[in-house]
Amino acid sequence: MLRYGMMREMVLGLEAVLADGTVVSSMRSLIENNTGLDLKRLFVGMEGTLGLVTRAVLRLRPAPAGYATAMPAAADVNAAAGILARA
Secondary structure, three states: OOOOOOHHHHEEEEEEEEOOOOEEEEOOOOOOOOOOOOHHHHHHHHOOOOEEEEEEEEOOOOOOOOOOOOOOOOOOHHHHHHHHHHO
8 A cells, every 4th residue: 555555546447237237337547537426436445335346447557676675673662763753
């Protein structure tokens, strides 16, 4: 979540099947859409309660060029808070 953001921001379009068999489609790959209720966020937030997602358009991000790992050590909690404040 920290690196790439929330999943609801990655979903650009969805197609879902409701419990009664109705197919709801919002397969637009637009980043911004102000035409009404945002069904994509509603389906992502409900986690399968409203219907079954059958297709999705996702925003892909490039892989990072490299990774770096650090292992800081602190003598006590106050020193650890100081390290976090500087980071």
